[in-house]
Amino acid sequence: MAFGETIAQDEEEQFKAFGEEIGALQRERAAARGGQPLRALHLKQHHGAVGELVVKAPDTARHGVFSMSGKSWPVYVRFSNGSSRHQGDGEPDVRGFALKLVGVPGQKLIPELTSATTQDFLLIDTPIIPFRNPAEFMMFVRSAKDGPAKLLPRLIGHFGLGRALGILWGALRADKVKSYATHGFHTAAPIAFGKSAAKLALFPNGNSEVGPRVKGNDYLRQEIAARLEEGPLSWTLRAQLFIDQDKTPIEDTSVKWDAPWVDLATLNLPRQDPSSPRGQEITELVSNLSFDPWHASEEHRPLGQIMRARRVAYAVSVIARQAAPEPTSVLSPG
Numbered sequence: 001m002a003f004g005e006t007i008a009q010d011e012e013e014q015f016k017a018f019g020e021e022i023g024a025l026q027r028e029r030a031a032a033r034g035g036q037p038l039r040a041l042h043l044k045q046h047h048g049a050v051g052e053l054v055v056k057a058p059d060t061a062r063h064g065v066f067s068m069s070g071k072s073w074p075v076y077v078r079f080s081n082g083s084s085r086h087q088g089d090g091e092p093d094v095r096g097f098a099l100k101l102v103g104v105p106g107q108k109l110i111p112e113l114t115s116a117t118t119q120d121f122l123l124i125d126t127p128i129i130p131f132r133n134p135a136e137f138m139m140f141v142r143s144a145k146d147g148p149a150k151l152l153p154r155l156i157g158h159f160g161l162g163r164a165l166g167i168l169w170g171a172l173r174a175d176k177v178k179s180y181a182t183h184g185f186h187t188a189a190p191i192a193f194g195k196s197a198a199k200l201a202l203f204p205n206g207n208s209e210v211g212p213r214v215k216g217n218d219y220l221r222q223e224i225a226a227r228l229e230e231g232p233l234s235w236t237l238r239a240q241l242f243i244d245q246d247k248t249p250i251e252d253t254s255v256k257w258d259a260p261w262v263d264l265a266t267l268n269l270p271r272q273d274p275s276s277p278r279g280q281e282i283t284e285l286v287s288n289l290s291f292d293p294w295h296a297s298e299e300h301r302p303l304g305q306i307m308r309a310r311r312v313a314y315a316v317s318v319i320a321r322q323a324a325p326e327p328t329s330v331l332s333p334g
Helices: 011-033 134-144 148-159 161-173 219-230 277-288 305-321
Strands: 045-055 072-081 095-102 118-124 191-193 196-204 233-241 261-269
Touching: 011 134, 011 305, 045 219, 045 277, 072 219, 072 261, 072 277, 118 196, 134 148, 134 305, 148 161, 196 261
Parallel strands: none
Antiparallel strands: 045 072, 045 261, 072 095, 095 118, 191 196, 196 233, 233 261
C-alpha cells in the first residue's frame, strides 16, 4: 500500500507562527545570558564523537545512503538532552542521538544546503513522540520553558487533567537512559525510504551492559566519555518499513509502529578520548554544527506533520545561532 501525507490548508501559516515563537524563546534566553542565541531545544550536549556507518542493507532496503552494501560513511555523532534548559541528567528529559554522515553526494532539500555533501539523521530515546500534532508539542514547550515546578499546572491548563497526566505518566514509565551505549534510539517520526516510508532506530550491538560507575548532574556525559576512552562502541541501525496507515501511520507520531525490523547498517565509534585536546576539538565542532532532519536527500525526505513543522523550527534555530558550515571531512579521533 502506498503511503500519503495529509496537509491542512493553513498548516504553513501555523508552522511559521511556531517558528517565530521558538525564535523568540531563543532570543529571550540569549538576553538573559547576555550572549549569542543557542539551540532552542537539545541545548545540553554531552559529547561529540566520530566514527563510521557501514551499510549492510539487503536488496529490498537499498535506498539513498543505504544503496551500496559495504559502503562506509564517515560520521559525526552528537549526544544531547532534549530540554531547552541546561539541567541535570537526573531530571526527566528526552535524550538525543544525532548523526551527520559526511561525503554524501547529491542534492539536498534545504535550499541553502543543496550542494552540501552531508546527511543528517536525528534520533531520540523513545519510539514515539507523545504528541499527536505540532500544536500539542508547542503547548508542551510553553509549559516546560520555566522548569519543572510550573510544568504540571501549565500542562493541565493546556491539555486538561486527564491528557496532562497521561503525557507525564508515559514519560515516567519510559525506560530511563542509563547509558547511550546500552539504550535504543529512534527517529520516532517517519522519513521517505525510496518510494516508501520508514522509521529508523539504533540498537546496541555488543556494548557491555556493565559500565563505569558515575553519578551526579552530568552522569550521561561522564559515562559515555569513560566508555569511549576504554574502547570502541557499536550499534545496529534498523528500519521499520511502512505497511498501512493503521499499523504504520504517517501523521500521528504518538502511535508506535507495528512492523518488522530490517538491518540497514552498523554504527562504529572507535576508541577515542573526549578529554584529550583532539576530543575537545571534536566536541566543540559538533556543538557548533547544525543537525536537521530536513538536511537530507529526496529519498530520505521527512514525512508527517511533526516533521513538516520541524522544517520551519529548525531553520529559525540554525539562523539565530549562526551554526557552523557543513563539514567536508571527519576529524580523526587522534
